[in-house]
Amino acid sequence: MKPIWKKLLAAGCAAAVLITSQGVPVEAAADMYETQAETLPADEVYKEADIVEEASAAADVSDEVAARRDVNAGSDAAGSDVNIRSDAALPDGNIQPNAAGLDGTAQPGSAESEGTAQPDVSELEENAYSDAAQFDAAGPEAANGADGADSEGEAFAEEAEEALVGATGSTNFSDVQDPSHPYYKAICWAAETGITKGYEDGTFGIDRTCTRSEMMMFLWRMAGKPLPKIVPNSPFSDVPKTHAHYWAILWASQKGITKGYSDGTFGPDKACTRGECMMFIWRFKGKPLPKLVSESPFSDLSTKHDFYWAIVWGSQKKITNGFADGTFRVDTKCTRGQIVTFLYRTIPTGWVKVNGEQRYFDAYGRMLDDSKVPPINYLSIMSTAKKTNQIIMVIGHNLMLFSKSNGKWTKVISSYCGYGQNGFKLANERREGDKTTPIGSFTLPLAFGPGKNPGTSMTYRQITKNSYWSGDYDTYNTWVESSYRVPGEHLIDYVEYKYAMAIGFNMNPTVYKRGSAIFLHCKSADRWYTSGCVSVPEDVMLTLLKKTKNGAYMVIVPERTMLRNY
Numbered sequence: 001m002k003p004i005w006k007k008l009l010a011a012g013c014a015a016a017v018l019i020t021s022q023g024v025p026v027e028a029a030a031d032m033y034e035t036q037a038e039t040l041p042a043d044e045v046y047k048e049a050d051i052v053e054e055a056s057a058a059a060d061v062s063d064e065v066a067a068r069r070d071v072n073a074g075s076d077a078a079g080s081d082v083n084i085r086s087d088a089a090l091p092d093g094n095i096q097p098n099a100a101g102l103d104g105t106a107q108p109g110s111a112e113s114e115g116t117a118q119p120d121v122s123e124l125e126e127n128a129y130s131d132a133a134q135f136d137a138a139g140p141e142a143a144n145g146a147d148g149a150d151s152e153g154e155a156f157a158e159e160a161e162e163a164l165v166g167a168t169g170s171t172n173f174s175d176v177q178d179p180s181h182p183y184y185k186a187i188c189w190a191a192e193t194g195i196t197k198g199y200e201d202g203t204f205g206i207d208r209t210c211t212r213s214e215m216m217m218f219l220w221r222m223a224g225k226p227l228p229k230i231v232p233n234s235p236f237s238d239v240p241k242t243h244a245h246y247w248a249i250l251w252a253s254q255k256g257i258t259k260g261y262s263d264g265t266f267g268p269d270k271a272c273t274r275g276e277c278m279m280f281i282w283r284f285k286g287k288p289l290p291k292l293v294s295e296s297p298f299s300d301l302s303t304k305h306d307f308y309w310a311i312v313w314g315s316q317k318k319i320t321n322g323f324a325d326g327t328f329r330v331d332t333k334c335t336r337g338q339i340v341t342f343l344y345r346t347i348p349t350g351w352v353k354v355n356g357e358q359r360y361f362d363a364y365g366r367m368l369d370d371s372k373v374p375p376i377n378y379l380s381i382m383s384t385a386k387k388t389n390q391i392i393m394v395i396g397h398n399l400m401l402f403s404k405s406n407g408k409w410t411k412v413i414s415s416y417c418g419y420g421q422n423g424f425k426l427a428n429e430r431r432e433g434d435k436t437t438p439i440g441s442f443t444l445p446l447a448f449g450p451g452k453n454p455g456t457s458m459t460y461r462q463i464t465k466n467s468y469w470s471g472d473y474d475t476y477n478t479w480v481e482s483s484y485r486v487p488g489e490h491l492i493d494y495v496e497y498k499y500a501m502a503i504g505f506n507m508n509p510t511v512y513k514r515g516s517a518i519f520l521h522c523k524s525a526d527r528w529y530t531s532g533c534v535s536v537p538e539d540v541m542l543t544l545l546k547k548t549k550n551g552a553y554m555v556i557v558p559e560r561t562m563l564r565n566y
Contacts, residue, residue, distance in 0.1 A: 173204040181206075183337040186344035193364050195221045196340060206337035212258075213245040213268035214336065215277065218343060219257060219284050220248035228254050236266035243268065257283045274320070275307040275330035277339055281319065281346060282310035290316050298328035305330065319345045351381050358564065370561040375400060378563040379409045382555070384441040390552035392444070392520070392544065394419070394437075394534055395560050401547060412547055418528030418535035424558040427505060432471075432513045435531050441555045441566040443504035444520075447545055448479075450492060454499060456545040458552075467491040469517040477506050477516035489517045496521045499541040503534070503554055520544070520554065 171177075171191045178184060187204055190196040195218055198204045220226075228251035234241055235253045243249070249266060252258045257280055260266045272280075282288075290313035296303050297315045305311075311328060314320045319342050322328045334342075347365030351358045358381050360373040375393060379385040379402060389404040399417035402409050420437035427440040447458040461479065470480045471488030479502075480486050491497055500521040506514045515532060523535035534556065536544070555566045 171204070173198050173202065173206075175203045175206055183341045186341040187337065189344050189347075189364065190218075190340045193222075195343070196336075204336065207335050209271045209333045210277075210336045210339045211268060212266065212270050212272045212276070213239075213243070213249060215272045215280055215339060216252045216258065217245045217248040218339065219280065220251050222343060223251075223284075226251060236260050236264060238265040239268055252280075255283075271333040272339065273330065274328065274332050274334055274338075275305075275311065277334050277342055278314040278320065279307045279310040281342060282313055285346065288313060298322050298326060300327040301330060314342075317346070350377070370564070371559070373560065375560055375563065376402060376409055376411060378560065379404075381564055382566055384553050384555055384566050385409070388551050388553045390549060392548065392552065392554040393563070394554065394556040395563070396558055397528075399534065399536055399540075401544060403547070413540065413543055415536050415540040416528075418523055418530055419556075420532040421529040424556070428514075430506075430515045430532075432515050434515075437530070437532050437534060437556060438503075438505045438515065438518060439556055439558065439562070440505070441553055443507075444501050444548065444552050444554055445504050445507070447499075447501045447548075448491070449497060449499050451498070454542060454545055457549050458501070458545065459550060463491045463497065465492055471516055473512055476512050477510050494521075496524055496535065498522050498538065499545055501545070501548070501554075503556075 171188050173187065173191065176184060176187045183206060187196070187206065191198070191204075196204065228247060231250070234246070235250065239246060239249050245268065249258070249268065253260070253266075258266065290309060293312060296308070297312060301308060301311055307330060311320070311330065315322065315328075320328070347363075348361040349363060349365065351360055353359075354367070360368045360370070360377060362368055375395060379391070382391075384391060385404075391402050393400045393402060394417060397416055397418070398414065400414040401412040403412050404410075421435040423436055424439050425434065425436035427438040427442075430436055430438050445459070446461055447456050448461045448463055450463045452462065453460040464481065466481045466483055467490075468480045468482060468486040469489040469491060470476060470478050470486050472480075472486055475486070480488075497519070500519050503518045503520055505518040506516065517533075519533045520541070521533055521535055522538040522541045524530075528535060555563065557563055557566070
């Protein structure tokens with residue numbers, strides 16, 4: 001049999017780089033994993049084949065993803081390859097339980113205890129993970145309250161707060177009403193996404209011990225309740241097909257999330273320990289390789305422990321920080337509140353690289369279409385935002401001024417705006433007289449107007465009777481003062497230029513006849529459209545002048561999906 005390190009190399013050099021980037025040679029790294037595998041019992045063995053598979057998967061994940069806030073997306077353990085079957089295809093005796101029923105041990109008279117209701121197949125598409133499911137996820141670091149008395153407390157990252165698209169932040173559970181509770185946000189998320197339904201008495205059971213079967217139900221719902229492959233017999237002797245959580249446990253078994261015990265049982269009513277919880281989540285995420293460390297992150301966790309690598313990964317991803325005394329307490333039973341909080345920390349939020357492209361995830365871990373991403377959230381991936389602290393953004397008929405202070409972007413003003421009569425055109429394709437507004441990222445070199453400086457801190461130039469914006473070859477697209485008429489625009493003749501800014505289109509270098517005199521100015525009295533400029537109401541233009549500073553940029557796009565390009 002080939003040594004594991006050779007299999008790692010065979011799996012792809014990127015995987016080797018991933019490991020050696022931590023300062024550990026591939027051979028030594030593989031030996032660490034190989035030694036660990038030899039210590040694992042049958043239920044938890046980290047097989048050599050798994051290591052090769054994980055090394056291959058690691059090769060697909062860029063360093064940027066691994067580095068960004070420990071926030072990535074889920075793995076194919078979320079069930080993306082499960083065969084979907086219609087209810088009609090289900091043989092007698094394999095009728096699905098009501099997936100929308102209560103979680104926890106089935107209550108007498110509940111739909112789940114009868115085992116007769118069909119699942120809501122429509123929820124599969126609505127909640128299932130997309131392509132992002134092939135990556136590991138760990139964020140946001142919100143609701144990082146204690147696991148009992150531990151030190152899991154961190155505030156939401158500002159970027160994550162901006163990602164809260166559509167979150168209501170409330171529940172109907174009678175025992176989850178205090179927003180200051182360390183698990184409150186996590187339980188709100190779980191309730192709003194359908195991961196938990198609570199109990200018939202209206203409680204969530206925040207301090208109730210979570211069972212192994214409940215853990216499988218949470219993960220199954222988090223994956224979008226995918227239909228498992230139909231099998232003639234239950235994979236576990238103590239999980240009959242009539243069990244309230246049969247389909248969740250069957251799915252988890254098929255995905256390798258749980259392997260049960262060596263005696264063929266699953267232990268559905270056994271308490272889920274902290275160690276088991278980390279192992280289940282780690283497998284759910286595709287068993288990603290953690291960063292190799294020289295010693296255990298917790299004083300009570302041996303490097304030879306069955307769950308060592310899963311717990312190391314969970315610690316590195318801030319899913320768990322352990323207790324204040326430096327312990328992890330692997331055998332301590334988990335409450336439902338703690339487990340939901342662990343799961344909440346695994347969801348991706350904000351921008352995550354998926355298949356080589358940045359994609360945006362909302363507070364529920366759902367990947368949004370670019371057209372649904374709030375404009376302010378694009379600023380964290382726009383190259384223009386790295387050059388300046390102010391951006392005037394034009395998206396179709398919407399104009400917004402954003403300013404950054406202490407590392408945080410805020411919207412200062414927004415307004416309806418006009419643009420070129422013939423729409424938009426890429427800056428390098430535009431031509432003089434085509435009446436289109438150029439698409440791109442531009443400097444704002446100066447402000448101007450016929451009166452004295454109205455209060456802007458931008459470089460300001462006052463229009464005189466000799467002021468022209470030149471269309472002449474030698475001085476094309478520049479301000480010219482001349483007592484003789486110059487081809488181009490005689491600036492004093494345009495009332496729209498009472499308050500205006502020059503947009504740095506076709507400057508440095510300047511291409512003759514590509515277009516000149518592209519400004520941000522006051523709208524005309526009788527129309528919004530322009531010959532290529534951007535127009536706003538006079539009061540908005542004055543406010544923009546007062547709020548905008550030297551060094552600001554302007555980004556112009558017809559639709560927000562193009563913002564990522566600038």
